Amino acid sequence: MITVDNIAVEFSGTTLFKDVNFVINENDKIALMGKNGAGKSTMMKIIAGVQSATRGKVSRPKDTIIAYLPQHLLTEDNTTVVEEASKAFSHVYKMRDEMDVLNKQLETRTDYESDEYMSIIEKVSDLGERYYALEDVNYDAEVEKALKGLGFKQTDFTRLTSEFSGGWRMRIELAKILLQKPDLILLDEPTNHIDIESVIWLEDFLVNKANAVMVISHDRAFIDNITNRTIEVTMGRIYDYKANYSHYLQLREDRRLHQIKAYQEQQKFIADNMTFIERFKGTYSKTNQVTSRERMLEKLEIIEIDEVDNTALRLSFPPAKRSGDYPVTVEHLTKKYDDHVVFSDVNMSIKRGEKVSFVGRNGEGKSTMIKSILGEIEVEGTCSLGHNVQVGYFAQNQAALLDNEMTVFQTVDDAAKGDARTGIKNILGRFMFKGDDIDKKVGVLSGGEKTRLAMVKLLLEPVNLLILDEPTNHLDLKSKDVLKEALQDFDGTLILVSHDRDFLQGLSEKVFEFKNKRVIEHFESIDAFLERNRIDSLKAIDLMG
Structure with a gap:
């Protein structure tokens, strides 16, 4: 269909890359x-037609529609x-409006025999044929x-796009x-x-309703669920596998x-011939x-071994003092903004050492509950931290809160205290900031690098209660795996x-599920929760027919 x-x-x-x-x-x-x-991303932009290749071309049949969603975009603010x-x-x-204009011209004109009149009739006929064939x-x-499937409420439809965050604007574009x-x-x-x-919802649409799809993603479950082919870009060339991501890893x-x-065999062959x-x-x-x-040796094409990214994030959370039995206790908690109730009469307790998930659609109160626990907002009811609790908090926009004008080293030096200040270069090295990297300004870092830097700041002091709000955005698969291992070991x-x-x-x-102004406690893993709710979730959303 489309040829690169x-x-x-x-x-x-x-x-x-070349000769792709x-x-x-x-x-x-x-x-x-x-x-x-x-x-x-460069490869995707070339296929989308928004960037040109140095050489080569992308061919497609006439009338082929290619839709492209970049990582960062802006919608208009006045719609x-x-x-x-x-x-x-x-x-x-546009076709319908153009037909209306032309039909009105035909109604008012009387030069029935003129070439111009006949030209208008031909245009109306051509447009009508295409319009009614749709x-x-x-x-x-x-x-x-589509909007409801992607999380918008009916009351959102008439709001200006300027009122929404970048994530919600991305959904509009999607x-x-x-x-x-x-x-x-x-x-x-x-x-x-x-x-x-x-x-x-998006997975279901892409698998069951979409035609061809090409996706770049660091969400392993997402790409495993929707893809049947993997194209790997490495060392300036590509490898094409008829397999999803997990199977591709084995094949690679x-x-x-x-x-x-x-x-190794070729090197032995070369050595033997050089000896001769x-x-x-x-x-x-x-x-x-x-x-x-x-x-023969001059013409021999040397076998290359695919590069392996050996840069490894090494991450462990420093030990902290033991907290009380219940680090978080919430009783009869209600939060309103004027007439809007976020959640009402919530009771929740989290035991020492528990690892819990807050799940629910955006806007149902997950981040609001975190702000309540941290004491950042006023609420009705009580929300208290237990004895000797030391909190480490990673906000959803933590990377964006970094000062773009400071260097990597200055950012950590500014946050470090006591003995930690003497080992800043070692700390940064553990997070893959080495050599000249530490002198780079934050503003030139990628999203993943900023997230890693924000994580460094979190680890400068020992904590016994970690609150992480979307910590994996912009982290690659390897970094996410390392962070996950560190969290599994976190005591x-x-x-x-x-x-x-x-x-x-x-x-x-x-799992604590945030839904319909309530918080429901589920004594099960996230996997069991999602499996139980997957069918219900898809039924609840009126999917595009």
Whole structure:
């Protein structure tokens, strides 16, 4: 369907990738993988047509619709949510309006025999043929289904997009993409700002309703559930696997083992021939053999072993004093903003050493509860911390709170106290900030680097109650695995808000569900909770037909 033909990208004397060829077929669901900096987003932009390759081309049939959702975007500020989402059908509305204008001209004109009159009739006929050939769709209903599926309430539809956060604006753009029913959907980190229910809805749509899909994501469960093919960008070339991400990891390891074996055999072959050449160089009777072997070695293509990212985040939480039996106790807690009730009469207690998850749609009160526990907002009822509780808090926007004008070193130096100040370079080294990295300004760091830096600040003091609100946004799969291992080893109490099911798996032993102004306690793991609720969640959302 769409052909990527021999594309290459070069800049400043560096080749990002070259001689890349592959075909995207109808109904392919592709994970585009590779380490940070390998060129995944660049590849996606070239396919989307928003960036040009240095060489090569992307071919597609006429009238092919490609929809692209970048990591960062801005919607207009002067339109409502429903108006912005309805732009998905702007081509339909444009045809209809153009027909109305032309029909009015025909009603008022009397030059029936003129060339201009006949030209208008031809235009109306052509537009009408295309317009009435379109599927009979209730566009308003389609817009409503998509917006509700992605977490918007009916009361949100008439609000201006400027009133929403970047994550919610991303959902509006995602709704526009889904409504277009494109031939190919390109998604660059689509799950970073949406809750678990919306991720489940998106998965269901992409698997059962979408045509071809290509996605870049660090959410392992998401890409495993939706993809059947993995294209890996590494060392300037690609490898194409007819497998989802987990299976691809096994195949990639097998490939590397074969490469290592072939490389070792080739090196032995080269060494044996070099020994022969050195031994018989200058021997008249062996001249032809020596020359032949020299030419053969010159033409030999050296086997390359795929690079492995050996930079490893090493993370462990420093030991803290033992807290009281119940680090968090909530009794008859209610929070309102004017007439809007976030939650009402909530009772909750969290035992020392428990690892719990707060789940629920965005806007149901998860972050508000965290602010209540931290004493940052006024509430009705009581919300108290237990004896000797030392809190470490990672906010959802923690990385954005860093000072862009400070260097990496200054950021940590400013937060460190006591003995920690003498070992700042070692601390930063554990978080993959080495050499010149520590002198970089925060403003030039990637999202993942900023998240790691914010995590460094969290670890400067020992804590026994960790509260993490979406800590994995912008972290790559390897960093998420290391953070998860550290949290599993953490001997304190953990409150975790995350939409990343793979990250939550094996971490959370109890779930507090925020729904309909209530907080419901579930004595089960996040996996059991989601499995029990998955079908109900999908039924509750009126999916696009």
